[in-house]
Amino acid sequence: MCVSDTNRRDFFKTAAAAGIAVAGVPALAGPASAHAPQRTDFLGERIALTNVRIFDGDRVTSPRTVVIDNGRIGISALGARRIDCGGAVLLPGLTDAHIHLRDVDTLHALAGAGVTTGLDMASFPPSLVDSLRGLPGLTDIRSAGTPAVAPGSPQSQIPTFPADAVLTGPEQAAPFVRSRIAEGSDYIKIIIDEPGLSPETIRAVTSAAHSAGRLVMAHATSTAAVGRALDAKVDMIHHVPMDSALSAAVATRYVSTGTVAVPTLTMMEGFGNLGIPGMDYAAAEGSVAALRRAGARILAGTDANLTPGIPVHPPYGAALHHELELLVRAGLTHREALRAATQLPAQAFGLRDRGTIRVGNRADLVLIDGDPLTDITATRAVRRVWIGGVEYAPTPRDPRLRPAGPCGGDNTSPTHGRSRRVTPSGPGPR
Numbered sequence: 001m002c003v004s005d006t007n008r009r010d011f012f013k014t015a016a017a018a019g020i021a022v023a024g025v026p027a028l029a030g031p032a033s034a035h036a037p038q039r040t041d042f043l044g045e046r047i048a049l050t051n052v053r054i055f056d057g058d059r060v061t062s063p064r065t066v067v068i069d070n071g072r073i074g075i076s077a078l079g080a081r082r083i084d085c086g087g088a089v090l091l092p093g094l095t096d097a098h099i100h101l102r103d104v105d106t107l108h109a110l111a112g113a114g115v116t117t118g119l120d121m122a123s124f125p126p127s128l129v130d131s132l133r134g135l136p137g138l139t140d141i142r143s144a145g146t147p148a149v150a151p152g153s154p155q156s157q158i159p160t161f162p163a164d165a166v167l168t169g170p171e172q173a174a175p176f177v178r179s180r181i182a183e184g185s186d187y188i189k190i191i192i193d194e195p196g197l198s199p200e201t202i203r204a205v206t207s208a209a210h211s212a213g214r215l216v217m218a219h220a221t222s223t224a225a226v227g228r229a230l231d232a233k234v235d236m237i238h239h240v241p242m243d244s245a246l247s248a249a250v251a252t253r254y255v256s257t258g259t260v261a262v263p264t265l266t267m268m269e270g271f272g273n274l275g276i277p278g279m280d281y282a283a284a285e286g287s288v289a290a291l292r293r294a295g296a297r298i299l300a301g302t303d304a305n306l307t308p309g310i311p312v313h314p315p316y317g318a319a320l321h322h323e324l325e326l327l328v329r330a331g332l333t334h335r336e337a338l339r340a341a342t343q344l345p346a347q348a349f350g351l352r353d354r355g356t357i358r359v360g361n362r363a364d365l366v367l368i369d370g371d372p373l374t375d376i377t378a379t380r381a382v383r384r385v386w387i388g389g390v391e392y393a394p395t396p397r398d399p400r401l402r403p404a405g406p407c408g409g410d411n412t413s414p415t416h417g418r419s420r421r422v423t424p425s426g427p428g429p430r
Contacts, residue, residue, distance in 0.1 A: 045389075046070075048080035052090045052367070054357050057343050058335065060371055063087055068363040071389030075359055088383060089371060091338070092357050093117060093364025095345040096320045097262050098238055098301025101132060101141065106316050110139040111392045113317025114366035114382045117354060119301070119345070121217060121238060122147045124162065126183040137390035140364075142349065144217055145185035148176055148205050150196040167197060170204035177208040187215040187349070190234065192225045202232040215349070226250065229259075236260040236348065238301065242268060242279045245286030251294035260297045260348050263288050265326040266319045267303035270312030288330035298332065299348060300324060300341040321380045334373045363389040 047068040054061045067074035093116025099106070101123040110118050120143035123129055129143045146165045149155040156166045164172075164179050180188055188209040190202055197205075206216045215236065218229035223241045230237070230253050237254070240246065240263040254261055265284060272281025291298055302319035314322075320341060327337045346355025353362045365386040370378030385392045 046074065046077075046080040047389075048077035048082045049090065049365075049367075050077075050082055050084050051087055052085040053087060055089060055091050055338060055342075055372070057339060057356055060089055060373055066090060066357060066365070068365075068386060068389050072363055073357060073359050073361050085367060089368050089378070090357065091366040091368060091372070091379070092342040092355055093362075093366055093385075093387065094320055094341045094379075095119065095300070095355070096302055096304065096317075096323075096341070097299040097345045097349075098264050098303050099316065100303070100305040100307060101129060101143065102306050103128075104132060104135070104138070107132060107135060107138040107141070109316035109318075111137070111317070111385060111387060112382070113320065114368070114379070114385050115139055115317050115320050116364035116366070116385070116387045117141070117345070117351065119349065120144060121219075121301075121303075122189050124160075130184065137387055137392055139387065142186040142351075143184075144187055144189035145180050145183050147189035147191050147219070148173075148197065148201075149191045150193070153191060153193065153196060155191065167201050167205070169198070170200045173201060173204035174208045176205065177212055177214070181212055181214065185214070187217055187235075189217045189219065190229075190232075192218050192220045192229050194222060194224060196225075199228055199231060202228060202234075206232045206234055223250070230254070230257060233257060234259065236262055236299075238262045239264050239303075240268065240284045240287035240291075242272065242281065242283050245283045246290045248290055248294065251287075251290040251296060254291060254296040255294050260299060261288075261291050262299045262301040263291075263327075263330075264301050264303040264323075265330065266314045266323045267312055269326060270314065274311060285326075285330045288327065288332075292331045292336070297344055297348065298327070298336070298340050299345045300327060300337070318380075321377070324376050324379060328376050334376050337376055338372055338379075 049066045051063045052066055053063055054066065065077055067077050067080060094114050095117040096115050097119045098121045099118045101120045116139055118139045118141045120141055122144050124146045126145060129145065132141055146162050148165055148167050151166055151168055155161055164176060167173065167176060177188060188205065190205050192202060209216045216234040218234040218237050219239060220226045220229045220237050221239045221241060222243050226237060226241060226246065237259055263284065265288065268284035269281050271279055288298065300320060300323045302314045302323050304314045304316045304319050306313055324337045324341060327340060328334060343355040354364050363386050366382060367384040368378055369381040369383055372378040
C-alpha cells in the first residue's frame with residue numbers, strides 16, 4: 001500500500017497498540033500464481049480409507065473404514081479404491097477462524113497444512129475474495145469483506161479503503177451492512193478500538209447485520225473494547241486484551257450472552273515478543289484461561305497475514321498448529337483444542353456440512369501420524385489432506401510438517417494409477 005512515512009509510523013504505532021495485524025488492510029493481489037488449474041475429473045471417484053482411527057470430537061476410535069464418495073463422506077465401500085492407512089489418525093478438516101487473504105498461494109499454504117476452511121476477517125476489494133472462492137482441491141473460504149472503521153483509524157487512512165466503511169454515526173450502519181452484503185460478505189466485521197466507533201454506532205451496525213441474517217465479528221484488543229463489544233451483543237470477539245487479563249465476571253458475560261471468543265494467541269504472542277510496554281502476553285494467556293474456566297466457546301484463529309507495515313506475520317497454515325499448542329498451554333485440554341479447530345467453528349459459523357467426520361458431510365479430511373489427544377503437536381505430522389474429496393499433497397516446506405509415513409500408498413490397479421493429488425508448486429508459508 002502507498003502511504004506517507006508519517007502515516008506508516010502512525011499505522012505501525014496503532015497496530016502495535018492493538019496487538020494484531022490490523023484488519024481491513026487490503027489483501028494484495030500480487031503476481032499471478034504459477035499453480036496449475038485444479039483437476040475435477042475424479043470428483044466422482046469412490047475411495048475407502050481403511051485401517052484408520054477417527055477423531056470423533058471426543059476420542060480417537062479403533063481402526064475402521066471411511067468412504068469418500070463424490071466429494072462427501074459416503075456409506076458403501078463397494079467398488080471403492082482402497083487405501084490402507086496403517087492405523088493413522090484421521091481428523092476432520094481444520095478451520096482457521098481468523099486469517100487475512102492475500103492470493104491463491106494463501107490457499108495452498110493453508111491446504112498443505114490441513115486447514116481446509118479459512119475464515120477471512122477482512123479483505124478487499126471484493127473481486128479478490130471472489131477470485132479465491134470455490135477452487136476445487138483448495139481451502140474453502142468465507143470472508144467479512146471490508147470492516148466498519150472509525151474516522152482517523154489506521155484503516156481509514158489507506159488510500160484504497162472504501163469510503164462507505166468509514167462510519168461517523170449510527171445512521172450509516174444500515175447502508176454499510178447493505179453494501180457489504182451486496183459485495184458478498186458472509187458476515188460483518190466491526191473494528192472496536194480506542195478511540196473508535198461510538199457505542200451507538202457499534203450497536204447500530206450489529207442490529208442491522210442481525211436484521212439481515214449476518215453474524216457480527218468484533219475486533220477488540222483491550223478490556224474496554226471487549227466491554228463495548230459485549231454491550232453491543234456481537235456474536236464473536238476476535239483477539240484478547242494484552243493490557244490486563246479478562247476478569248472472571250467479564251468471562252462469564254461471554255457465556256451469558258452466547259458470545260464466542262477467537263483469541264488469536266499466535267498473534268498476541270508475536271506482539272508480546274516485541275517488548276512493547278503495556279503489551280503482556282501473559283494477560284492474553286490469562287484471558288483464555290478465564291474464558292475456559294467460565295465455559296465460553298473458544299475457536300482457534302491465528303490472524304495469519306502478509307499485511308505491509310505489520311511486524312508479526314503468522315504463517316498461513318502452519319500457524320494454526322502453533323495456535324492449538326498455545327491454547328493447550330493456556331489451559332484447554334487437547335480435546336478442547338481440537339474441537340476449537342473442527343466442530344466448534346463449524347457450529348459457530350453455521351457451516352453444517354463440516355467439522356465432523358460423518359456420512360453426508362464434505363470430505364474435508366486430514367490424516368496425521370500420532371495421537372493428538374496425548375500430544376497436540378501430532379497435528380503437525382500431516383500425511384494426506386482431502387478437501388471436498390480432492391486430495392492435496394503437502395510438501396515439506398515447513399520442516400514441522402512431515403509428509404511421509406502411514407497411508408502413503410494405495411491399492412490402486414494400473415487402470416486407476418493416475419495421480420489424484422493436487423500438488424503445490426509455489427512458495428510455502430512465510
